[in-house]
Amino acid sequence: MSEFSEKEIKKLVKKAQNGDGDSFGEIYEIFIERIYRYIYLKVSNKEVSEDLTQQVFVKAWSSISDFKFKKNPFSSWLYSIARNTVIDFYRKKKPDFSLDEEIKIDIFDEIDINERLINKEQLDKIIKKIYQLPEEQKELLILHFIEDLSYDEIAKIMKKTPLNLRVLQHRALNRLKKELENSD
Numbered sequence: 071m072s073e074f075s076e077k078e079i080k081k082l083v084k085k086a087q088n089g090d091g092d093s094f095g096e097i098y099e100i101f102i103e104r105i106y107r108y109i110y111l112k113v114s115n116k117e118v119s120e121d122l123t124q125q126v127f128v129k130a131w132s133s134i135s136d137f138k139f140k141k142n143p144f145s146s147w148l149y150s151i152a153r154n155t156v157i158d159f160y161r162k163k164k165p166d167f168s169l170d171e172e173i174k175i176d177i178f179d180e181i182d183i184n185e186r187l188i189n190k191e192q193l194d195k196i197i198k199k200i201y202q203l204p205e206e207q208k209e210l211l212i213l214h215f216i217e218d219l220s221y222d223e224i225a226k227i228m229k230k231t232p233l234n235l236r237v238l239q240h241r242a243l244n245r246l247k248k249e250l251e252n253s254d
Contacts, residue, residue: 074100079144083119087135094134098127101145104217105152111197111212112156122159146226150214153227199249207242210235 074082079100085093105126110119129151137147200208206228213224216237221232228235 078141080139083134083137083139083144086131087137094131097130097144101148102127102143105148106217108149108152108212108217109156111216112209113159114201118159122152122155126155129155141222144222145211145219145222149217149219149223149227153209195253196246198248199246199253202249203245205243206238208246210238210245211242 079097082097082100088099102123105212108117108124109122109126110116110235113119113122126148130148137144200211203211209228213219213227214221221229221235224230224235225232230238
């Protein structure tokens with residue numbers, strides 16, 4: 071995925087709002103990996119993540135005409151839809167669905183296989199500890215450190231102030247650090 075400026079994304083959104091399906095297709099290509107990764111980190115299941123990701127883009131397409139450019143980047147709007155879709159999923163989820171399923175994330179592409187296994191082991195350990203954090207703390211860490219969103223973007227998604235997020239992050243990182251130290 072090549073990086074697109076907010077200005078370029080704005081042009082695509084405006085075209086999509088006028089019914090241009092190809093422009094929405096480009097938006098889909100720009101954001102599909104990021105939205106999928108965000109959802110996957112929330113549900114830890116490949117098939118469910120794929121289904122929920124598709125739901126996010128169907129919802130986005132059906133309501134794109136309602137999107138208004140204010141101070142929020144378009145990505146914040148998509149992440150909000152993704153967040154609400156995950157919340158809806160957990161409200162309706164089947165009783166046998168478990169977050170305890172093994173977490174498998176393959177973000178290493180060009181690293182030596184031995185180093186890759188060591189890094190994956192460490193990453194899995196950290197992610198499992200993140201999953202043990204309270205929901206707000208977990209979501210903040212995923213959005214900020216994995217999705218690389220700014221505090222302003224996250225504030226709009228989580229409906230909190232950037233200052234509140236910094237405090238929440240400080241608490242989350244302290245708790246995560248203690249959990250990791252205790253597990254060694």
